[in-house]
Amino acid sequence: MANIELFNKFTDRHAAVTDGVFAIAMTILVLEIAVPTMADISSGVVLKDYFINFLAPSILIYFISFYIVYNFWENTVVLFNFKKISYAILTLNMLTMATVCLIPFATGFLFRFYNYFDVNIFFSLLILVISLLYIVMFMLLIKNNFSEYFDKKDEIKTTIQDSYDDGIEFPNLKLYIRGVTLTLFYILLAPVISSVISIILAFISPMLSLLSFLLILVLTFIIRIKRGSKDSLENVHLTDDEKELVGNIRKSIYGE
Template sequence: MAHNIFKNFKERNVAITDGVFAIAMTILVLEIAVPTVSDITSGATLNEYFVNYLFPSILIYFLSFYIVYNFWENTVFLLNFKKVSNKVFSLNVITMAAVCLIPFATGFLFQFYNYVNVNIFFSLLIMVISLLYILMFFLLVRDNYSEHFKKKDEIKETIHQTYDDGIELSNLKLYVRGVLLTLFYLLLSPLISSIISLILAFVSPVASLLSFVLILILRFVIRMKRSTTDKLVDIELSDEENDLIENIRECIYGDD
């Protein structure tokens, strides 16, 4: 009975999380202001609107849209874990509240993208959200696989020679530095971009914004580089471990 209640609670959290992201991604475009007839008095004024406002706003819109999509994708990855504690659900609520600020921060950028303070605010917001996802990741790994990390000496002795970038854990079943490490790398990509953006904000606001393209580049490179590395060949997995790994692999690489 309790298991069914928790399962229902998790499903409802997933549903409301998807709803928050859907709304946030939709209202991003509503932040782009359409000029009134009285604002456009000539062709020259309209051209000025296109060059100084509309083109930068559309670029910012696509960047923000992908950032929000990236965070939604991270949520899909993390909620594939079997055990999700109340701490993770609470962090997820805080994360969703922060995600809802992205349309507001994007609207700020539409109007004042060439101001340092506005770029700093946007970069800090993305950084905070990224850190929340990384914290959820560590809590989920701890809650789901804490027994694998108890005997450090035993773990060191069970390095699998076939995989030079991975460690097979103490029960010789779960290859932690496989798909879970890839997931961690994917969670790091927006954090890296936000740090670079924060630094560039003091140099060039435009470069600060464009640095978020790194999220797209990094995630593509990570997926391509590690798609073969993460295949758990000749590693014995329990049914539950195999289901988790396959779910995350399908999220990261698609159904291959």
């Protein structure tokens, strides 16, 4: 019991550190926007050129990066709602945090060289790597917290497909469960899809490559609207603890 309490305290401290990382990352994003000196602005024409060619794109990039970081923070909030969190998952989360800390640097890079396709590819690859790390973490979390479903996957698959026309099958996890886990998986896929599209568009238009990340906002909104009424637990046989767990995840997703 003492070891469990110690680990719970360690997990709470870990969550606090994670929140701190995100708070700092979101704050220093704006600091990457350089303020010109009087020596740089010699006339109204130069100032206008600065607004058009640097400040306006930088503010757009700032808001896009800010929302991306916020989206990753939302994923982390869901992560700490799971009851069974292993040291391996916490270590993987710290690796993810280290990668998240690179976003302000990549954003500053974009501020200065947003019109170069290779800089856009660098930024997109960074977001893709972070997105994939989150998917790996949640695969492990679902496996740890719903391990009993592995032994009854065929029964659960039949139940879901009979009662719900959008049954889920994770071949790698062998997990078949209806509801918020499917919504969560869709939400985790949103930045992956946006990153891949951004990499492709970087060869066509750097600005379109950046704007493609707005898909995260659009897809997440659509997923929550479309899935909200379907994420009930009425037809899923869960224990009280499991219902509480999934209920907490639902609250994190929908803010209910």
